Amino acid sequence: MKWSTYFIPTLKEAPAGAEAASHQLLLRAGLVHMLTSGVYSYLPLGLRVLAKIKHIIREEMGAAGAHELLMPAIHPLEIWQQTGRDKTLEDVMIRFKNKKGTAMCLGPTHEEIITDLVKSFVQSYRQLPVTLYQIQTKFRDETRPRFGVVRACEFIMKDAYSFDTDDAGLKKSYAAMYEAYTRIFARCGLKPIIAEADSGAMGGKISHEFLVPAPIGEDKVKDENGVEHASIEVGHIFQLGTRYTQAMSALYLDETGKQQPIVMGCYGIGVSRLLAAIIEVCHDPKGICWPAGVAPFMVEVLPVQAGDPETMAVAGGVYDGLTKQGIDVLMDDRDESAGRKFNDADLIGIPYRVTIGRRGLQEGKVEIKDRASGVVESVPVDMAVGHLLRLLIPAR
Numbered sequence: 363m364k365w366s367t368y369f370i371p372t373l374k375e376a377p378a379g380a381e382a383a384s385h386q387l388l389l390r391a392g393l394v395h396m397l398t399s400g401v402y403s404y405l406p407l408g409l410r411v412l413a414k415i416k417h418i419i420r421e422e423m424g425a426a427g428a429h430e431l432l433m434p435a436i437h438p439l440e441i442w443q444q445t446g447r448d449k450t451l452e453d454v455m456i457r458f459k460n461k462k463g464t465a466m467c468l469g470p471t472h473e474e475i476i477t478d479l480v481k482s483f484v485q486s487y488r489q490l491p492v493t494l495y496q497i498q499t500k501f502r503d504e505t506r507p508r509f510g511v512v513r514a515c516e517f518i519m520k521d522a523y524s525f526d527t528d529d530a531g532l533k534k535s536y537a538a539m540y541e542a543y544t545r546i547f548a549r550c551g552l553k554p555i556i557a558e559a560d561s562g563a564m565g566g567k568i569s570h571e572f573l574v575p576a577p578i579g580e581d582k583v584k585d586e587n588g589v590e591h592a593s594i595e596v597g598h599i600f601q602l603g604t605r606y607t608q609a610m611s612a613l614y615l616d617e618t619g620k621q622q623p624i625v626m627g628c629y630g631i632g633v634s635r636l637l638a639a640i641i642e643v644c645h646d647p648k649g650i651c652w653p654a655g656v657a658p659f660m661v662e663v664l665p666v667q668a669g670d671p672e673t674m675a676v677a678g679g680v681y682d683g684l685t686k687q688g689i690d691v692l693m694d695d696r697d698e699s700a701g702r703k704f705n706d707a708d709l710i711g712i713p714y715r716v717t718i719g720r721r722g723l724q725e726g727k728v729e730i731k732d733r734a735s736g737v738v739e740s741v742p743v744d745m746a747v748g749h750l751l752r753l754l755i756p757a758r
């Protein structure tokens with residue numbers, strides 16, 4: 363990708379009102395744009411990170427035996443009345459009437475919708491267990507939207523639902539999701555603290571929260587040493603049992619031909635919230651330091667003088683060499699000052715930067731900088747691509 367024809371609207375200063383470091387950096391690095399309180403657009407660079415996060419989630423959900431589907435965001439309110447959650451979620455549920463006068467809402471979560479769906483297809487124990495998930499936009503009229511995409515009114519969630527014949531089955535499905543979550547967050551560069559939690563509005567018994575320590579966190583959690591941390595909830599898993607399936611008569615016939623309620627679990631990840639949580643953990647005073655697993659690009663090629671033919675020829679060679687190997691490369695080919703380009707590079711936080719300047723080229727060298735550690739190496743021009751490919755091995 364060439365920066366000059368791309369769309370990365372970086373800002374020198376964070377707009378007023380952005381308190382959280384992640385919120386400031388999301389805005390300054392040109393990743394998101396606020397439409398109104400709690401409602402955000404994801405700009406091309408931000409969307410690339412979201413795509414990386416979703417890719418990791420899909421791989422790990424698939425490996426854990428979960429299957430992806432996609433459910434509607436618009437629901438008839440009637441389905442929520444079946445479990446009484448039209449009342450318990452009243453505060454966050456965005457409601458309206460359609461032209462015919464039918465009460466509708468925008469989905470704040472999907473337990474009722476998936477239970478209705480599974481109920482229409484599953485009749486026998488032979489069709490269980492099954493775990494289904496989606497990555498979808500949720501709507502919650504949050505009282506206090508805060509910290510950018512951390513607490514938004516429209517946000518992206520991965521929500522999975524397991525259906526089993528009995529409690530032992532649920533425990534197994536739950537353990538598979540717990541494992542998958544640990545792997546997903548690790549691949550996103552995070553080490554959340556896992557806490558047994560209150561299942562609140564979801565109902566059910568056992569539940570675990572995945573909490574990332576960060577100064578802006580609204581939750582409190584103790585680490586293994588008993589030290590308390592403010593933390594951001596990035597995931598929450600629940601053993602629901604039969605709370606929803608009983609209320610909605612989602613039943614199956616067991617081996618003896620007896621009707622039983624399906625035993626259910628649900629598993630959420632705040633996909634768009636992760637964008638902020640990762641930045642909260644991975645940044646320094648100059649900007650973002652993307653973990654390799656979710657970086658929008660792996661390498662930024664930075665020709666210092668965009669007007670110098672030799673510089674641009676070497677930059678083009680490195681760019682093509684890496685691109686041919688399947689590496690996502692961003693080239694800052696803008697005709698901007700070196701200072702501006704260096705600042706922007708630190709701000710958007712691509713893991714490796716190759717700087718190509720007149721001075722280095724006189725010795726036949728380019729500079730390779732590791733964004734997170736700040737370590738700089740001077741490498742002969744014709745070895746730059748090979749050197750970067752070696753550095754990128756752990757990430758590929």
Ligand code: ATP
Nearest residue numbers: 511512513514517519595596597598630631632635
């Ligand atoms: P919270 O306690 O932060 O309000 P919740 O317990 O209501 O969240 P769940 O219903 O468990 O959230 O949703 C699953 C996941 O979706 C959460 O773990 C969180 O990561 C994310 N999430 C929930 N609400 C929001 C929101 N308003 N904006 C962004 N992400 C959210």
Ligand code: MG
Nearest residue numbers: 571595597598
């Ligand atoms: Mg929760």
